[in-house]
Amino acid sequence: MDITGKVAIVTGGAQGLGKAFVEVLLDNGAKVCFTDIRGEEGRGVADELGKIYSPNNILFVECDVTSHSGMEGLFSTVKEKFGPINILCNNAGIGGEAFPLWEKVVDINVKGTIRGTLLGLNNMRTDCGGVGGTIINIASLAGINPNPFGPVYAATKAAIIQLTRSWAANPAVLKAGVRLNVICPSFADTTMVRDISEEMVYNSTAAQDFIEKIGIMTTGDVAQAFLRLVKDETKNGSILSVTKQQGQNFIEVRPHPVD
């Protein structure tokens, strides 16, 4: 896909990986709306990016992925301001294993991503009045390999992988011009990884050692994987892992029995 002039939405874009995805889309000429639950930070980032890129191509909407009405409003606002949506990245996510935080992790990571995906499909499918495009969901390598310090987090990321692959396998969706793929990064240098606490993981000291051993990527490393999936129109239902040691790799899974 040629990204120039395309309309994109990135959730949770005020910092970290989401911000890196916003930047790589702007670098490639897209019109980008990013959301975040933190309004002040989001507005600050929109101002900062407006000095580098055309402010006309940037829109920040304060929005919580757990709010259905908020997310519905987001899609309407973007269509009004920029036109039909071509690219959606469901990125917003958190970690947390202690009660009651773990329930919020499920709400944001699983229900937030399902909500974003369903609204994306309703707005992007050509048989629903959209123009087609691509949905990229941000899971984690923790959704595939065991994560001994964050089982709830890992379970939410496994759910995102199967949500994405299952929609991608639906022939009506492909016929309606929407490709869905999922990225599974290992550790990247963001607040989530820097601020590991006992509320976030079981045994934060051991978790820190685990992270150091595996290695920490830059957010730019993951943004390059994201860009690859946005552009490559041959990819649908792919799981792209990104790690410090092995770079980008598509993870092969058993073909569907009907294939």
Ligand SMILES: NC(=O)C1=CN([C@@H]2O[C@H](COP(=O)(O)OP(=O)(O)OC[C@H]3O[C@@H](n4cnc5c(N)ncnc54)[C@H](O)[C@@H]3O)[C@@H](O)[C@H]2O)C=CC1
């Ligand atoms: N940093 C890492 O090592 C990895 C991160 N990921 C995933 O990447 C995504 C982004 O993570 P990071 O950039 O590391 O985290 P981060 O904590 O730096 O950024 C997450 C952003 O999402 C926003 N957010 C949180 N809850 C929200 C909600 N309910 N609605 C809208 N926005 C909300 C936050 O305010 C924040 O700006 C997450 O889904 C995370 O699970 C996946 C693999 C590795």
Ligand SMILES: CCCCC/C=C\C=C\C(=O)C/C=C\C/C=C\CCCC(=O)O
């Ligand atoms: C140590 C748990 C941290 C939980 C939450 C904080 C940050 C999460 C970042 C990730 O999503 C990291 C991704 C993968 C880690 C999980 C399993 C590691 C397997 C790594 C490997 O095999 O290379």
